[in-house]
Amino acid sequence: MPEHQDFLHQVTTVARRHGVDAEHVKEVAGGVANRAFILGDDLFLRASRPGYEDDLRKETHVVPAARLVGVLTPEILEYDETHRLLATPYVVMERIHGAEPTDAPTGLAEELARLHQIQHSPEPTRAIPVVPEDDWGDPWRTVDDLATRGYVDPATASWLTGWFTRLAERFDDSGPKVLIHGDVAAHNLLAGPANELRALIDWGDAAWAPRAMEFAKLPLTQVAKILPTYADRSPETEADLAAAILWFHLSWALAKLPAPPWPNQRHWTAPTTSRLLNILHFFTTTPPPPWPDLT
Missing domain, CATH: 3.30.200.20 (Phosphorylase Kinase; domain 1)
Incomplete structure (x- = not known):
């Protein structure tokens, strides 16, 4: 051509x-x-x-x-x-030489904690331009819409809205926004032979957002592995972070249910039911505290 x-x-x-x-x-x-x-x-x-x-x-x-x-x-x-x-x-x-990891690479939690030191500032001299604050979405409205359109029955809709309310009560959504990478997934990580993180790449989805949003594109099994290390370096507790992370995973999973299929994509979240099934799988594998208390 x-x-x-x-x-x-x-x-x-x-x-x-x-x-x-x-x-x-x-x-x-x-x-x-x-x-x-x-x-x-x-x-x-x-x-x-x-x-x-x-x-x-x-x-x-x-x-x-x-x-x-x-x-x-x-x-x-x-x-x-x-x-x-x-x-x-x-x-x-x-060019950083490395390969796409099959699991969360060692050092990822520390790198994310380092990045999240950068907090949003209204002062023009300290602002990082063209980085918009991201939209969190409204899971309660999402559930109502799914029920109206016949994707979930009324009893399930009531259970889901109650779950979101309980999760929301466990974290503070009014805290300062931090700079997040926005697409922390395997295809944007480069790791060495021992699965050590060598680089975070592709920052096109970077945004000012709550810390928990950063973990929304990793499978929950990987999140649970790195969260204790990250929480040790965060002003938020592991329990609060876990509640907010689950809130995002569940919210985005439900929002994608009515979407048309998107085949032949690299990202694990591309299929419309992948996020929801990942949550189901995670909670059937006896996850460590504080996750069991979030259901």
């Missing part, structure tokens, strides 16, 4: 500016928001797909802030949105 070949030629032009020959440029499959290319051993290029330009621009503000507090994430070496060399905004960043 001529357009595809033209784009690859543009990428190789950028690569040469960084001392990388065309034969060392390789496209990496996947990526919803960006096309990604390996540039030799040391560099990585991500080019925005149409509609995701703001997410890439956001990363240029978030990544330096995260690195400033010591978070493991690749340094951005170049950002260009002029379209002079490439037909879309792009970043060139350092």
Whole structure:
């Protein structure tokens, strides 16, 4: 395809500016928001797909802030949105060698605690621009809608609304928002041979949000493993965090029930029932305290 070949030629032009020959440029499959290319051993290029330009621009503000507090994430070496060399905004960043982990890597809890030191500030001089506060959703309205549309029966709807109310009573939703990565899932983590975390990547979903929201894209079995370590470094207790995390998992699980199927996706939450079944599976595996008390 001529357009595809033209784009690859543009990428190789950028690569040469960084001392990388065309034969060392390789496209990496996947990526919803960006096309990604390996540039030799040391560099990585991500080019925005149409509609995701703001997410890439956001990363240029978030990544330096995260690195400033010591978070493991690749340094951005170049950002260009002029379209002079490439037909879309792009970043060139350092390449971190690692693999997608099959379980929560060691060190993840510590990195998230380090990131969450960054609190939202209304002062313009301290603000990180283009990072919106995220929408939490309204699970009570979601349950009412599911009942009206016939997805759940009235008795189940009543049980679910009661569950959300009990969970909400166990955590404070008025606390300060922190900077979250927003998509802490296996495909955005790079780990070494011993499953040690080497980098958090892809910050396009970063947001100001409660700490608990950060754990909403990890399976609950993994959350339960890393939460004690994270809670030791957090101003919130493990029990309060667990209640809020479960609130998000359950809320987002129910909200996705009416969605159409989305096959052939990498993320475990893509199928419409995956989150709900993950919660069911988690609570049948005898989870550690404080989780059993949250039902």
